[in-house]
Amino acid sequence: MRIVLLGPPGAGKGTLATAIKDNLGLLHISTGDILREEMKNNTPLGQEAKRYVESGGLVPDELVTRLIKNKLENDPKAKKGFLMDGFPRTLKQAQDLDKILVDLKMPVEWTLCLEASLDVILQRLTGRRVCKSCGAVYHVKNMPSKKEGICDKCGGVLYQRTDDNEATITNRMKVYTESTKPIIEYYKTQGKLKVLNADKEAQEVKELALKNLNG
Numbered sequence: 213m214r215i216v217l218l219g220p221p222g223a224g225k226g227t228l229a230t231a232i233k234d235n236l237g238l239l240h241i242s243t244g245d246i247l248r249e250e251m252k253n254n255t256p257l258g259q260e261a262k263r264y265v266e267s268g269g270l271v272p273d274e275l276v277t278r279l280i281k282n283k284l285e286n287d288p289k290a291k292k293g294f295l296m297d298g299f300p301r302t303l304k305q306a307q308d309l310d311k312i313l314v315d316l317k318m319p320v321e322w323t324l325c326l327e328a329s330l331d332v333i334l335q336r337l338t339g340r341r342v343c344k345s346c347g348a349v350y351h352v353k354n355m356p357s358k359k360e361g362i363c364d365k366c367g368g369v370l371y372q373r374t375d376d377n378e379a380t381i382t383n384r385m386k387v388y389t390e391s392t393k394p395i396i397e398y399y400k401t402q403g404k405l406k407v408l409n410a411d412k413e414a415q416e417v418k419e420l421a422l423k424n425l426n427g
């Protein structure tokens with residue numbers, strides 16, 4: 213099965229991506245991970261990407277689509293299908309992605325779109341606390357540490373990321389909604405869109421997603 217996963221920050225996209233790919237045995241395509249991997253292995257594509265990253269610029273769309281194509285062509289796991297997460301972020305990217313996927317005879321089958329209300333996202337993200345030492349993530353209400361402000365795993369100090377504040381989150385949501393609207397419309401027109409209510413608990417969203425994909 214070949215899936216594109218869309219959703220705003222705080223909708224639980226990462227958790228759902230892991231659950232789906234494990235359940236269906238799919239290759240997880242995260243453009244951030246692919247970039248890091250190629251740069252680490254110093255491949256020709258990685259070297260090309262490095263030049264942009266090191267000069268503080270963005271890696272151009274055209275290079276990102278080539279990285280994805282390269283991954284799909286060379287990773288044997290791609291034959292069972294893939295789950296794409298964090299890409300496309302614009303309509304142009306969605307169209308470019310379609311082109312390479314048609315070339316590879318691996319067109320997108322479903323687009324899962326997580327929808328969450330701003331209230332729920334604010335509650336999730338403003339309550340998030342991260343360990344300074346080991347990076348473990350907690351939530352003041354949903355997943356508190358045993359001792360307030362202290363990491364259960366390593367005893368490190370917990371802090372709130374500066375971008376986990378109401379104004380920043382609200383703005384990120386706005387940007388996400390505006391840039392994603394045309395992508396949603398694009399996949400909807402193709403009859404590939406499945407919308408999921410991500411205000412629910414992670415477990416429930418996962419079950420709903422699998423039911424939708426298998427049904």
Ligand SMILES: [Zn+2]
Nearest residue numbers: 343346363366
């Ligand atoms: Zn820790």
